[in-house]
Amino acid sequence: MNLVYNLKKNKCILKSELMDCEDVVFRDIAIDGGKSFCIIYAAQMVDKQLLTTNILKPIIHGELSSESIKDVIPSGQVEESSLIEECTCKIFNGAAVVLIDNEDYAIIIDGISGYKNRSIMPSEAEPTVKGPKDSFTESLFTNMSLVRKRLLNKHCKCKIMKMGKYTQNSTAVMYIDAIANAKMVDEVFRRLNAVKNEEILSGNYIEEFIADSPNSLYPTALISDRPDRVVASLLDGRVAILQDNNPDAVIVPSIFIDFFKTPDDYYEKYWVSTLFRFIRYMGFLVTIFLPSIYIAVTTFNQELLPTSLIITLAKQRDGVPLPASLETFLMYVSFLAIREAGTRLPRGVGETVSIVGGIIVGDASVRAGLVSPAVVVITALTGITSFLTPSTQLTSVTGYLKFISLIASSFIGIWGIFLVFIINMGHIEYLRSFGVPYMSPVSPLVIEDLDDLLFRAPVWELTNKPFFLFSNKYKSHIEHMSKMKK
């Protein structure tokens, strides 16, 4: 619906559109020359000071005429619109809409929004020891500025689109057009447009909506709240999706090894990073398979253990009433319960729960002869190693895989573990992230990208070399993505 040449009529239309929205203020101003204005804004969304000095005062004092208002109003973003839909949307976005008598358009004055934003804080999800500490906030424009100030190049593109029928959330798609594969960027827009009317409340919504295999355990889009990580990803040729009211950026495509990398990898010397990256890979495997290996070697394949170790384990299991598999399973469930309880509770109470869980459940259950000390050690060790995976997205995956391999090894011992491993590998091989094979650059082998996989190559090997997989140079795998998605 469009505005008409009648101020009263326009006001009535907008009032009816904004019926029962009591936070919207309609301020009528009539100046000496007989010209009438109506300024409409959402009371809680604008800065009253700016509104008064930049809009109300100049209009009341007759400094602005209907002809000159657009050109001389002291605000950075002023535009005309005759669409009622756009006007209402802008009002709720913190803009002031000025209706003018005998004009069929409204002046939308942006840049006076006054709602409070969280200040830029260090990242809680991905803290680092060295390097920049800033992280994204809930303001899209703040987030964009954090990226922009690191990428002072015209090739860094940022396209903003509205998503959600009701939320009308601003969503920014950022990429470097000189590096990113154009087809991949198009595919990102295609998928986002396909879910344009969906209400998206967090980064995870976007990931689930646009991922290649949303039902898979494995994440195929990296979620990060660190601008430096987003910038590094853009330089690799990836696409970052940022949203208003959301401190997480969604980075696509993302492959398996991305979830083992941290920004710290690049802020430390390469041999330090290499060591810790290796420990993370080991931690991933230990988390998934150590409890199931314990079950396998204590109930099926006792010959696999060194004699001295099996003697120790046998002595520990003396008097334990539960089978090893059930014992391990119950301890794992207890650990999950303690972790979940500690996460949801306030910090002080959470710590108490952790202490109670650690000491009472662990130590007392061993003393009571309900579980063997080895199982407590394994549960605690895998609990620690599960947090070695830097991405919380992958931590939940390890939890599920650990549970599945526990069941498999309880039935058929070490073969169950092999079975889980093989099926899991087959599944990972099948996965794609925007057409890029999830296990690349290992499978398919891309030798040029192996220098940032198991080990982190020195920076002189990494700089000025966009990550090959996602760049324009490497097209063959991305060619299939449209077909796959269809």
Added chain:
Amino acid sequence: MIIIKRKFIIVLFMVIISLTICGCWNHNELNSLGIILGAGIEKIDPDTYEVTIQTIKDVNENTKDEYIITSAKGRTVFEADRNISLNLSRKNYWPHTKIAILGHQLAEDGILPAVDFFIREPQRRVNVNFILCNDTSEALFSSTGDYDSVSSLSVLKIIDESKYNGYGINTNIVKLVEESESLTGAALIDEIKILSKNNQGSSANMHNKSIALNRVGVFYKYKLVGYIPAKDTLFVNLIRNNIKNAVFPIDINNEGKDTMTIEISKSSTKINPIIENGNYIADVDIKIKGKIAEYSGKKDIQKITQEDINESFKNKMEGGINRVFDGAKSEIGVDFFNIGNKFANKFPYLLKLSQDEWKEIFIKNVVIRPHVTIDIDYTGKINQ
């Protein structure tokens, strides 16, 4: 989509079937297993075997014993093993068995039943060490080692540590069968002696007894035919090229006693078999690297030359080899040096001979010509 669903269902079906069909047939909790660390096999009479096992006691009681010794008899070794379950509440678990003690009677009558018992069943490992004992296997299991409270583990470590002296043979089943089935048909098995800790030897309490490497039994066609002293196995190991470390005292000044000790750190033996005029000559070239570990003679060591040391070492080493070799021919009559296999490698037609025919040749026609060279390392030496 339908194809993917069908594939998924097939994979799911395969997983469920493999999980359920495989079942839990070999599911055993640790508490239900009697983990056997050592076993003894003896032939009581022509139709009766006795199997004695030492299982680990994993019950946390304040008792001194960490093991249980149980034995049972049967018409075969396997039956005797199964009969153990009549007086043991747990399932016998063999994969962790470290040693198998062969009784004296069994060794003389032939150890093939014991070999077959271990080879046929996959759970019983073929890396089990066969050993002999100067007493019963129960006595050996009851004795205590120096550090390990379980004698089976002690025996294994003693055999393993004996390599630093160059003594002992360390024979597992694979090695035993390999040697027994070769042209020579000879194999060696270590014998463990039970020592009294208080040197009185009359104590009734077995816990006061410890164990030591005693001598080595010589087997021909799986039957015990004689013994050689543990010290002589140094020369056997040298010819078999099986020396890692050894200690060899020599009489450097002809003082009538060994005054210098050479620590052998490396040894390499090459045997060149020659057949000349019906004589089987084995040129044994032994290259040894070592260092002077000790000198206690009266002569000023500054006046002892490298050549003196080399000469004394060479003479004593070659003398020892010749003595043991002559003993093997004349006293035992078995080629336990495995020289026959070296001849067979070079002259494959010899493989057509039976083990008895080679034994005959070994006693009558085989001559050994050892040639020992030693390279003494010392501080400040510069290799050119």
